[in-house]
Every structure is written in C-alpha cells, then in structure tokens.
Amino acid sequence: MTIKSLFITKEVPVPIKSGVSLRNWQNMNVMMKFGPVAVFSAANWTPNYHTLSGVKLWKHYNVDDTRTKWEELERRLWWLRPIGDPDADWPYCRFTAQKLAELMADFQPDLVILEQVWLYRYLSVVQQFPCRIIFDNHNIEAHLAAQPDRSQESIRTQLKAKIQTSHLREMEKKFTHQVDQVWLCSEDDVQLCQQMYGKQTPLYVIPNGVNIDNYAKAFNHQYEPVEKVKNRERTILFLGQLSYYPNKIAAELLIDEIYPKIKQNYPDCQLLLVGRTPTQKMLAVAQKDPDIIVTGNVPEVQPYVAAASMMVVPLLHGGGTRLKLLEAFASGCPVISTAKGAEGLDVIDGKHLLIRNTIEEILEGIEKLWSQPSLSLELRNNAYQLVKTEYSWEASYERVTQAMKQILPNQY
Template sequence: MTTSSIRTLFITKEVPYPPVGGVNLRTWQNINIMMKFGPVGVFSASNWSPKSTFLPGVTLWKHANVAIQRSNWEKLENRLWWLHPRRHPDADWAYAKTAAEELNETLTQFQPDLVIIEEVWLYSYLSVVKRHKCHIIFDNINVEASLWQQRYSSTQGFKSQLKAKIQLEHLKSIESDFAKQASQVWVCSENDSNLITQYYGQVSPTHVVPNGINVAHYDSIHSGECKPEAGLEDTQRNLLFLGQLSYSPNTVAVELLINQIYPQLRELYPDSRLLLVGRNPTQFMQAAAKREPSIIVTGSVADVRPYLAAASVMVVPLLQGGGTRLKILEAFAAGCPVVSTAKGAEGIKARDGEHLLIRNEVEELVAGVSQIWSNPSLGEKLASSAYELVQAKYSWEAVGRKIELAVQKLLSE
C-alpha cells in the first residue's frame, strides 16, 4: 500500500467542522492532510446533533448523539465509573453502546486502512476498532494525566481531593493502555513526547505531529480584505484573548486578565479594550463585561479573523495546559504580536524577543503589552518573524510532511 491510496476513518468527540476551538482545528487539519492520501470518513460522537450534515471533502460521515442513545442502565453504569479501573466520567461523556454498534457498522461499510482516534476520551471505542483489520493511530492532543494534575493539584477538601485522585489513577490507566494498544501515538510537541515516556515508559511508536493551521486562511487580514469587527475599527489598543472560555486553563487565564492584568493596562491606557472571544464564557466573564464596557465578551463567533484583524496584541497568560496553543499560531498567521507566559508558548519553537514576548508574572505581562503598544516597530518586527516561523514549521504543508513520514513508517512496518 502507498500513501496515495489510503482509506482513513477519523473518530472524533465533536463535529470537526466548522473548526471552532483548538481540538477541532487540529482534527480538521489532520482530516485535510489525510484527504491527500485517499478517501476520508468521519465518525463523530457527542451529546448533541449537528445542524449541518456536510463535512467538506469527506467521503462518509456518521454522527451519534449519545445523549439520546444511552439507556437507563448505561446512565447508572456511568455513575458507577469508579468501580472499574478503566472508566472515567469524561470518557463516558462521548460513549453509548448503540453508538459503538453504529461505529462497527461504519467500519464494516468504509473498510479503512487507517483509523485515527482523536483524544483519549474516545478510549471506549478502541475495542470496537480492534475487531477490524486496520492500523490504529491514537492522536493524543494533550497528555491528559499531566493536564489533570495541573488542574486539580490545588483542589480543596478531602472528598474533592479523593475524587480527583481516583479520577487521575483511572485516567492514567486509560491513557497508558491506549498508548500501548495503538499502532502509533501522535503528540503535539517534543515536550508531550517526553511526558508520555515519563508517565508510561515504552509505548507504541510516538511521532510529533505539530498543531498547524491553514496559513492562507489568514491572508485576507494582511491584505486588508478582512476588516475588524464592527465597533472595533480603532485597533490601536485592542487586547485579544482567544479560545474556549469554559475550558479550565483558559478560564484561569481570563480571570487573571480581568482581575489583575487588564486593570493595570487600563490605568496606563484608558482607551484600551479587552476582547474575550470564544464559546461558553463563564458567568464571571459576562458579569465583568456588564460592569466594564471596555471588556467585550463575544461568545461563539462564526469567524475569528475579524477579531484578529481588530487586535493589536494577543495575550496568552496561561498557567496550565497541554499540547500547543493554536491561538498563538493563529495570531502568528494573522500578523498579530503575542505576549505569552512560558506555559502558553510551550511546545512552539518560538523564541522570546524574536517571535513573541515571553513574560511570566502579572507585572511582566503588563509591561510586555505596554512595550508593544508604546513601540509599534517592535510589534511589527515580532509579527514578521512569527509569520515566517508559522509558514516554515506550522503550516498544513509543513505538518503534512511530518504526517506523511509517520504514515509511511507505519505502512512499512
């Protein structure tokens, strides 16, 4: 078999198109790259039904709404997850026995050579895929055990601590078994590859497949064809944070922005605005926007480019996280300068002072934004170098070459 005749089935936890949020951007990247090698099918499972029945370029798409498929017995089983060492509430979220039967039928119908399972949370479907003669790739978008420890290390109260500890042990068991049963494991960065070894020792062959973006998608910002969102045309002092706002690492970062970083910037620059763009904003964020008109909370948007066009700086004050941050790559492609913590820029081969400013403390982040706002030539220099980096290392073309090498190695074995 050659890479020009591969049939690939993706199993995803969400509908990957339109790509909203980091996971979907990565999934849509991988789908588009694998289309170059042959027909692509998608089996998606989530707690809702999509409005559209069309995924551009995809040969076959089957969606399972597990919320309406679960039996009462399954709902009871899910509540008793802690009795089984390889059950976890977040992995149960996208699973139903009826959906597993539908996946089995889809595999029989599509007959893929390769199945790519996106995220550890789809582990429950692994046993179904193993019944069929196909290679299995586990695309481990985050090393979830590491991320879980970051998120719950400061949990208060005995009961909450015990629950978090049990969930972590179950998650480690799931992630380890998944990584050992797959034909290959894909991770976003060398850092994640090292974490896999640190947590689980020798597993299936691991390949770094970076998060990437379709750089050409952002060309309309450079050309001026894509205009700033209405009301944000004065772009000089617009500070942007982009991402799914209910996602715990993003929530922590945004609260830091609202409580500490932005108030200091407002004192220095009274005409500044904070743009929080992404789905599922918390009540805290919405309340802050009501109190302070210069804080704009959008909720889900159809297209982030008008907000990237409006931004003079993207700020990424992340203290937790895994994988690599696509929001930074989007800013690089859009020509928007970035100020980030080291955790925010983790896994991206970007250098402080050349491609972005890396600042870790609140005062440092404030000073970094202020540095760019007071010295526009610095922002231009950073944006120009960052654009060259994203084209060379994180474009779909660059990532496609890495995927092709990984797939060729798998087929040769």
C-alpha cells in the same frame, strides 16, 4: 498507493469551535492527500447538515438519543469501574459502538485515527478489524488533570479528582500501548509520554498547524471593524474556550490584574475575550465595563484577531501546543505569552513573540509593544514566517508522510 482513513472524534468536526476541532480538521485534510477519508463522530447534539467538505463518508450519532437507562446508571457510577472516566463515557454508548462496527465493515479502512484519549472505549471495536490504529493524543491528559491546585476544594471533590486522575492515567497508558502509533503535538509531549508510559509504541510529532490561506484577510487587515472595538491600536485579545480551566484562570488574570493596571496609563484600551462558554464572572464584568468585550461563540475568529493590537496569553496551566498562538502568528497579531503558554512551540523570545511570566513583566511587554511599533512589526513578520514554515498544513503533511511510511510501508 491509496490509503483509506477513518477518523473517530468526540464532537462534530466542523464548524471549528476550539483547538481540538482545529487539529482534527487539520489531520483530516492532510490525510485526504493520501486517499478517501471517513469520519465517525459522537456528541450530545445533532447537527443540521450531513456532509463535510472533502470527506467521503460521515456518520454522526447523538449519544443522548441512543444511550439506555442502564448506561446512564453506569455513567454515574464511573468510579466503580477499573478505568471508568466520565469524559470517556460522555461520547460512548453501546448503540454507537455497534454503528462504528458497521461503518468499519462497510468502509474497510486501512487506517483508523482516534482523536483524543476520550475515545478509548471505541478502541476495542476497531481492534476487531484488520487495520492499523493511531492514537492522536492532543495532550498528555493525565498530566494535565493533575495540575490544578485543589487545596481549596472540598474533601469529596478532591477525592473524586484523585480517583479520576488515577483512572485517566491507566486508561491513557493502555491506549498508548495498544495502538500502532501515537501522534503528539510536540517534542515536549513525546518526552513526557515516554517518561509516564514508556517507549513501547512509536511516537511521532505531528505539530498543531493552521491553514495559512484562511488567515490572509486578517494578516492584510481586510476585515470590517468589529462591533464595540473602538481602537484597534489599544485592544488586547485573549482567545479560547473560556470555561476550560487553564483558559479561565488566564482570562481572570487579564480581568483582575492586567487590564485594570494597563488601563491607568492607557484609558482608551480595551480587553477582548473571544470564545465559547464564558463564565458568569466574565459576563458580569463585561456588563459593568463597556471596554471589556466578551463575545461568546463566534462563527470565525479571524475578524477578532485582526481587530486586536496584540494577543496576551497569561497561561499558567495546560499541555500540548496552543493553536491560539499559531492563529495569531498567521493573522499578523503580535503575541505576549508566558513560557507555559508558548510551551511546545519552537519560538524565540524577542524574535517571534515576547515571553513574560509575571504580571509586572506582562505589563511591561504591553507598554513596550504599544510604544515601539517597529518591534510589533518585527514580531509579526518573524512569527508569520515561522508558522508558514513549521506550523502550516503543508508542514504537517511532511510529518504525516514520514509516519505513513512507517505504519503502512506497502501501501504508501
């Protein structure tokens, strides 16, 4: 039977700008196999297009255009509300909540999927209608918020972060307990969710995945050379939203520690940082050194992954599973990562990638791949088979099928 699904997202679903939008688009395309999909999105900008491929109905609202002055004051005083949170307030206003109610009444979905904890304020609207509800939690956000070391920050900043983390944990707990299913990216996240919030709601692993077909040109080296990349055989890639704290720290390790040292033995090497919102430091070092390339936002990442000899992921913080690794695997780009960077993925060191946890180990791994082309080829082929089998949209569909049998047994 047909299942009508409604997705609620923070930000516009496409174009794909990050791992968040990549996962959202994956889930939407998977649910299209079960029936019509509608999308409700909220952001602080208005796109110049009005349809999404394959989506039956899309309603988007610019919250900055519709939020009242009173609501702006409420946003600034978020810490006075029991579970107030600035990131959850960002995509919400009462006008858009009313528009969501109108969409619910018009579309009459069987199933509503709220993407990320930041959509919690819309949950009360959805609960007014006869449908099943899924909370797709891309990360255990309260755990992630508690990771950064804030000892060097001001007392005021530390206090604000402590209050926000406390509110976020309570909000995430309530969200988890008030829905019919929670989707998580990995078994690691399932265990963490149970540890933090108990086992009252069914938890399902719906892994991050990629559409393999979208990376075929990269895997087969069919893209034209990328501007400024002089030597594909000696180019190190890092991919992600560069202002996001875990990515920022990783990129700075590459800039400050890894790249200068590898440059001593390989003077023709280059560092390629691809992703939106690069920091001023990143832009400044790229101005000084032509072999450090900072792209900012790009229309598609595949040509840049294809232009690199490897992806290096020195992540020390974060949660969920890293779509950047899956994109590299699907593109045939060998990967060196910390254990934290590969967290949640069913990978084996030396078979699918090289896991290296210190600067010295990462440097050794880079030199090893550059001196042993056969090892790079072996990692490339094994990683591609892994992503095709376990982390493709087809694999995600099989997982979602099991979840649908449980949540809508009479309609599946």
